[in-house]
Amino acid sequence: MSLRKNNSGFTRTPSLASLRIRNKDSKMPNLVSGFTLLETMITIGIVFLIMSFGILVTTDSYKRTIFRSERSILVSALSRARERSMNNYFQSPSGLCYDNSNPKSPTYVLFRGLTYSPSPNNEQIAGNAGVTVSSTPNIFPCSLGGVVFLQLSGDTQTVQIAITKDGRTSLISLNHAGQIDW
Numbered sequence: 001m002s003l004r005k006n007n008s009g010f011t012r013t014p015s016l017a018s019l020r021i022r023n024k025d026s027k028m029p030n031l032v033s034g035f036t037l038l039e040t041m042i043t044i045g046i047v048f049l050i051m052s053f054g055i056l057v058t059t060d061s062y063k064r065t066i067f068r069s070e071r072s073i074l075v076s077a078l079s080r081a082r083e084r085s086m087n088n089y090f091q092s093p094s095g096l097c098y099d100n101s102n103p104k105s106p107t108y109v110l111f112r113g114l115t116y117s118p119s120p121n122n123e124q125i126a127g128n129a130g131v132t133v134s135s136t137p138n139i140f141p142c143s144l145g146g147v148v149f150l151q152l153s154g155d156t157q158t159v160q161i162a163i164t165k166d167g168r169t170s171l172i173s174l175n176h177a178g179q180i181d182w
Contacts, residue, residue, distance in 0.1 A: 067165045070131045074163065074172060075182050077108045077125050078147070082156075082178050084110075085149035090121075097146025098133045105129065115145040132164040147174065154178035 035043075077096050084094035090112050097116045100106045109116065110123040127133070139145055140161055149156050154177070161172045173181040 063166055064168075066128050067131070067163070067168050067170070070128045070133075070163055070165070071170050071172070071182065073125060073127060074108065074133070074161065075180060077110060078172070078174070078180050081110055081147070082149045082154045082180070085151055086154040086178075088151050091151075093148050093151050095146045095148035097142035097144075098127070098140050099142040100133070101142075103129065106131075106133070109142055109146070111146065114148055116142045128165075130165060133161065134164075135159050135161045149178050 081094045081096040084090070092112045093114055095111050095113070095116065097109050097111065098106065099109050106127040106129065108125040108127055110125065111117070111119065112121060116122075133140065135141075135147075137157075137159065139157065139159065140147060147156055147159055147161075156174055156176065156178045158176050159174045161174075163170045163172070170182070175181070
């Protein structure tokens with residue numbers, strides 16, 4: 001027991017030791033509180049399942065984001081090439097091609113002229129690794145000349161460009177008037 005001061009004076013408060021003794025001496029059974037090993041393991045298992053489902057959903061969402069990002073990069077680059085041709089920037093046609101010579105860092109190359117040729121005036125636009133880009137007819141790779149938009153009209157050859165990643169495919173179509181459908 002210990003003494004404790006209150007407004008009217010000192011009162012006795014029981015110590016923890018005396019409470020334990022009193023509990024041992026009582027005729028009521030000791031109630032143990034806490035969780036059993038089985039309850040704890042079930043809870044950990046449920047938390048693990050929820051977390052693993054979240055990781056799978058997040059990974060798939062990330063892959064879809066990369067895929068949509070690549071499509072947006074390509075459509076934006078095609079639009080920029082067409083805009084430059086129609087506005088007669090640099091008084092020459094403009095084009096776009098896909099350079100996958102380094103698969104870890106593929107690029108789209110915005111170029112001037114009727115066909116691609118390496119030049120310091122070319123604009124490099126970074127693409128995403130792991131995405132496959134192909135075209136029908138096969139003119140989109142830089143080694144084959146790329147897609148060219150004519151000056152002032154923006155006309156081009158009819159082309160379908162396919163972007164593929166992890167079983168997903170997106171088609172981007174260019175008609176003879178240079179319209180981009182995606």
